[in-house]
Amino acid sequence: MITYYDDRTVKVTSTAVRVDGRTFPLAEISTVWHRRGSRSWRVLAGRGAIGAALAGPLVAAALGITLALWLDRSVTVTIAIVGASVLVGLAVGPIADFLFEHLDRSYARGSRELEMWARWRGRPVRLLHTGDALRFGQIYRAVQRAVEAGQPTPPRPR
Template sequence: MTTYYDDRSVQVTSTTVRVDGRTYALSDISMIWHRRGTRSWRVLAGRGAIGAALAGPLVAAVLGIGVAVWLHRSPTVTIAIVGASVLVGLAVGPVADFLFEHLDRSYARGSRQLEIWARWRGQPVRLLRTGDALRFGQIYRAVQRAVEHSQPARPVTRR
């Protein structure tokens, strides 16, 4: 028996697909397809918030420099305001790696609910629903490979 995918809730082998305790024999599956749900505005808003968090200190630094020049104060005050603005802008550095990591994870998870469906014993059955795009892709490819390898080879007919 070959295992194509295995985690806590999904196992795909050369004979069965097990999802959340339900087992489907590959010999009973005749077709596999997937569906994508609508976009999650919550996920998109989260990505926007991360972008704003990345841009915020830089905008504050530029505004601070603009204010320092606009005020026409003494050189000491102007240098202090510009220096503080630059320090605020530099604050992006250590935080940027953390924020970019969260942004990358957001894209890996995706912004839609994804479903895997199968025709099992002649009836459509939803095997899996997840918002994690990376996991969905791994499971979907594993099910496809398992179904392809479980079907007997058909003889090639030439005309």
């Protein structure tokens, strides 16, 4: 028996697909397809918030420099305001890596609900429902490989 995918709730082998304790033998599955749900506005708003958190200190620094030049104060005051603005802009550096990592994970997880369906014993059955696009892709490809491996190969022409 070959294992194509295995985690705590899903196991795909060369003989069956097991999801949340339910087992579907590959011999009884005739077709597999997927459906995408609507976009999650919560996920999109989270991405926007991360973008704003990245841009906020840079915008504040640019506004501080502009204000320092516009006020036309003494050189000491102008240098102090520009220096403080540059420090605010540099504050984004240490947190940028952290924020970019969260943004990257957000895109890997996706912004839609995904469903995997199969025709099992002649009727459609939803095998999987998740919002994690990366995990869904791994499971869907594992099921495809298992189904392809289980199909008989046609005889070769001589």
